Amino acid sequence: MPRVKYDYFEALERQGAFALQEAQMLIEILKNFDPAELPARVAEIHEIENAADNLNHEIFTHIATEFLTPIDREDIAELALRLDDVVDYVEDVVQQLHMYDIQEVHPPAFEMAELIEKATAALVGSLKEFRNFKKSKGLAERIVDVNAIEEQADKLYFRTIRDLHQNYVDTPVFIIAWSNLFQRMERCIDACENVSDMMSTIALKNT
Secondary structure (H helix, E strand, O other), rough: OOOOOOOHHHHHHHHHHHHHHHHHHHHHOOOOHHHHHHHHHHHHHHHHHHHHHHHHHHHHHHHHHHOOOOOHHHHHHHHHHHHHHHHHHHHHHHHHHHHHOOOOOHHHHHHHHHHHHHHHHHHHHHHHHHHHOOOOOOHHHHHHHHHHHHHHHHHHHHHHHHHHHHOOOHHHHHHHHHHHHHHHHHHHHHHHHHHHHHHHHHHHHHH
């Protein structure tokens, strides 16, 4: 019986789905915020990150052992690493909420979390189109969506950090904690854009 070829595109889609699952969990955590539950939520999101790590290892094992890949193995590896960054960074936000002993959510965090969810959802859409990147008419559009969300996140980040330093000068610990958290949340969306940029580069190289 002939060996079934490994489906790299499906594996990359699953990586994106892990990131989206984490982003949805982040929104749930913030909307139903309970500091006492954070240790359990940190453990939950780490399980997702661990599953994504196992998938990443699986992808790299196939890259190393298979003679032919659908696109350059270096490009698959780079795309997998960039997707892994997204998963790691979203997990990091939840960990930081616990590490900084956050007791109450700063309102702009809800908006930034929603942008993270939108960015990861757009990324999942891009990855589904990526399989047929030579013929797909939707890939470029979804990549533009991710880039547009990243621009919104940049503006929100700038506005929020400025507000923290203008209006919370009497609470330096609050400023430090939320400045750090917003930097890490914004980094999640930057990582999504990095994945989209890589898909765009691969598509240009192969068409």
